[in-house]
């Protein structure tokens with residue numbers, strides 16, 4: 091063998107392997123190792139005896155990998171790529187590595203928003219990925235059974251067992267979702283209210299003992315919501331409120347796991363390799379392990395306890411085929427990550443906006459005081475759902491800062507053919523998302539003051555007075571309610587939305603009824619929003635406040 095044949099076989103085999111990658115996207119460890127390591131090793135071993143530079147092992151490997159990368163980049167930038175006509179930054183078109191980097195920075199919500207401002211309603215945010223900023227595409231993306239959850243969710247799957255939110259097959263999803271629906275029904279929500287009242291009483295008492303101190307409400311709300319999830323789901327207490335700290339590291343663990351999943355989720359195949367490196371995927375493994383452990387402990391309690399896990403384990407025996415132990419355990423971490431931090435974020439975000447707009451806080455407190463003074467001592471928490479200004483403040487909080495800041499990623503099956511989404515042609519195999527953060531601030535749907543916290547827009551009145559004093563008629567106000575979807579929509583929408591809505595209102599009402607709330611001395615309130623980190627769920631930084639009990 092001499093140099094020209096070695097060069098020719100390297101070019102030929104790298105071309106063939108590139109075609110294989112393009113067509114079948116092999117991500118398994120063995121198939122990838124075979125194509126990326128064994129093929130060049132065979133070429134190199136044939137070339138080894140010759141003292142030519144092209145025949146050295148290192149040169150062959152470098153040439154082979156270099157050629158593969160070149161084909162991939164050239165193809166992704168070429169007019170032959172199926173997404174060639176969609177605009178977007180060069181680095182997004184070349185590799186998802188860039189978006190993984192943006193995810194690591196924590197400001198993907200703002201970055202994609204800027205891309206839409208620059209490139210328009212449809213942006214190519216990855217080599218095979220589109221983001222849409224169009225109100226009419228939200229439902230066709232999130233509630234469309236021709237799309238399924240993208241590979242972004244694959245990291246949640248262990249040994250072939252997926253938690254509910256990572257199940258792609260709609261039939262399988264419906265069967266598992268049935269269990270969740272029983273456990274989060276209206277009847278069960280009423281039963282959980284007892285847990286909620288207990289947690290909130292303890293929470294308010296703990297805060298009351300800390301009046302005048304500088305408190306991080308971001309943390310305290312996590313303690314309350316995590317404790318509630320513990321009682322409601324596993325009949326256990328995580329004791330965070332009573333201890334006044336994240337003593338078991340659960341909140342930190344949820345954040346670390348979400349952050350790691352969010353970065354690696356952009357390049358899911360890399361997980362195979364990273365998981366082989368000591369410590370590289372520790373946060374994800376640990377999160378799933380703890381979730382299973384908590385769930386296993388609950389299972390050992392037996393079927394005498396009627397909590398959410400009672401239904402996830404099908405302890406009432408309503409299913410023909412009982413859920414496997416593995417699938418029930420897989421729901422453990424989902425319950426914690428989906429239920430606790432999301433609600434804590436919603437409540438902290440609402441408080442942040444209220445601190446920024448003290449006149450709104452005052453008006454809301456008046457509504458709450460009037461409502462509560464008209465009721466008996468035994469407060470009916472479900473009544474909080476009917477307070478119009480509270481609902482307006484919560485809707486406005488969700489519009490500007492939903493707890494999930496990123497667009498939820500969906501995928502068009504490779505085998506399902508190309509589709510039209512609105513007037514956009516979307517080739518098979520493309521990942522798509524509706525960028526709610528951008529849509530929910532779009533002046534075409536929310537006018538006036540699309541970027542401003544102005545809850546009045548949600549009230550049903552004949553005319554509206556803006557903070558500037560200007561008056562607008564109802565007809566001049568734009569409010570596209572149906573695109574404010576903090577809980578997503580369709581079959582895969584939030585399973586706990588009723589519970590979350592009740593919990594959120596109960597927390598805010600209890601706080602605002604009992605305390606005068608101010609930003610802690612020296613704390614710049616704006617800092618809170620600037621430091622929010624988008625990790626699929628929001629990772630919050632401190633919101634420092636001081637409380638004084640109202641007489």
Ligand code: HEM
Pocket residue numbers: 254255256267270274424425428429430432433436492493494498576577578581582583584585586587589590591594
């Ligand atoms: C304000 C609080 C909450 C918000 C904003 C929220 C938001 C969401 C969103 C956007 C999804 C869809 C995720 C996706 O498609 O990737 C979701 C799914 C889910 N949520 Fe919530 N959630 C909240 C509270 C809760 C609570 C309290 C629970 C549990 C009781 C819960 C349980 C779930 C579950 C199980 C799913 C997966 C649903 C499925 O795949 O069918 N969530 N949530």
